Amino acid sequence: MRLxxxxxxxxxxxxxxxxxxxxNGFGVRVSQGGRKSFVVMYGPNRRLKTLGRYPVLSLxxxxxxxxxxxxxxPEEKDLRVTLAxxxxxxxxxCEKRLRPSTVWNYQYYLSKVEKTYLDDVGLEDFPNTSHAIMSAKVFFNWCIxxxxxxxxxxxxxxxRYGTRDRVLSDDEVRKLWTYDFPPFSDYVKLMLLTGLRKGECAFVVPGDDLLTIDGEHTKNRRTHRLPITPMVAELLPRLEYFNGFSKAKYRIDRxxxxxxxxxxDLRRTFATNHARxxxxxxxxxxxxxxxSGTISGVAAIYIRHNFLAEAKVxxxxxxxxxxxxxxxE
Known part of the structure; x- marks a missing residue:
């Protein structure tokens, strides 16, 4: 047809x-949503190239x-969009719109792809994990x-995002422990030593022998008490109020x-190492x-022991x- x-x-x-x-090799692609774009088909392999969107680009x-x-x-490679x-x-x-940690995740997976041209990228270039596949889907939808x-x-x-099972290895724990960017690095160490959630760390109240987090700041609304052990006691004077966890996490990831x-995952690592x-x-x-857990039902009603002595051991x-x-040492 004549356009x-x-x-x-x-x-x-x-x-x-x-x-x-x-x-004759020149066309208009129309989507079900009404978007119209000019395209051209060229070369022996009938490559398709988008020229621009109508009416921003005139006929x-x-x-x-x-x-x-x-x-x-021209050679096909001259017109193909490179992955880089x-x-x-x-x-x-993404940096204009999203959290630094989200941008880092996209960058992490996309940087692993070794293909030169965008249209050569396929399923084999990404690991078969939820985060990797979602990063690829978001990237290509944006490209379209x-x-x-x-x-x-x-x-x-x-x-499918199921229950997370990520546990840091001993070598990864060592690498995180040596990272020095206070006060964030001190909070990371506190999480590794106590299993506290990120949101609980900022509200610890040290006592003579116990750390206390008021129920107002815990997930289950129950006051939480932990024994203060030597490595924790060494950290406490260095802790100060901090709310820049997302930006600091982005920095440590780099x-x-x-x-x-x-x-x-530090909390899961803490629990797993205790199991070890x-x-x-x-x-x-x-x-x-x-x-809820091992002590529940009738047992939970009658067993009121707080296990603090056993927890300290x-x-x-x-x-x-x-x-x-x-x-x-």
Whole structure:
């Protein structure tokens, strides 16, 4: 068909997906949402290149661009969008809108891809994990909206976020412990030593022998008490009010690059290491301030012991483990 201003305005929208109206290798792609873009098909392998969006790009200018491409028949690689170019534009846009930690996650997975051209990237270039696949889907959807890509090779991949099971290895714990960016690094150490949640750390009230977090600041609204052990006591004077966890986490991710982890994973690491030491599960639950668990039902009604003495013994044994792991005397 002959493409004119009138024919473009009157093009019928497809019920689903996209439809392209052609004029000798030059065409207009129409989406079901009404978006119209100029495209050109060129080369022996019939590559498709998006020229621009109508009416931002006029029909006259689009036809001129298409004629240049079709007349010169350049090498395909000269017209293909590189992964580096698309990635840089995507991350620059994300930095304006998203949290630093989210941008870091996208950058982490996209930087692992070794392909040169965007349209060569496929399923084999990303690990089969929820975070990796979601990063790829978001990236390609963005590229399609900005007319850098024609399709999303990850559009049919289902992402299921189940229960997290990330536990930091001993080597990763050592790397985090040596990171020095107070007061954030001191809070990281406190989480590793006590299993406290990020939101609880800022509200610890030290006593003679116990740390107390008022129920107003705990997840289950129950006051939480922990024994103060030597390594914890050493940290307490250095703690000060801090609320820049997201930016500080972004910084530590850049300076101590590890596979994706969250601050809450430190709590899981704490509990797992206690299990390695043989700490009884009901003591671990007391240290984590868990309400339900091994002691529940009728037993929970009658057993009112707070297990603080047993918790201190367990924490002292845990600190011996940490001292050995960190190479402390």
């Amino acid at each position: 004119t201003e009138l024919s473009i305005k009157n093009m019928k929208l497809p019920e689903r997906g996209q439809k392209t109206y052609w004029e 006259k200018d689009a036809r001129r661009k298409a004629q240049v491409i079709l007349a010169q028949r 170019e698309a990635r840089a534009q995507f991350l620059a846009d 909206r900005h007319e850098l890509a024609e399709k999303n090779p990850f559009s049919f991949c289902k992402v 300076e101590v690059p590890l596979p994706h982890w969250t601050l809450h 030491l043989g700490t009884p599960i009901h003591i671990v639950e007391a240290l984590l301030n868990h309400v 367990a924490q002292l044994r845990y600190e011996d483990f940490m001292s050995e792991l960190l190479g402390k």
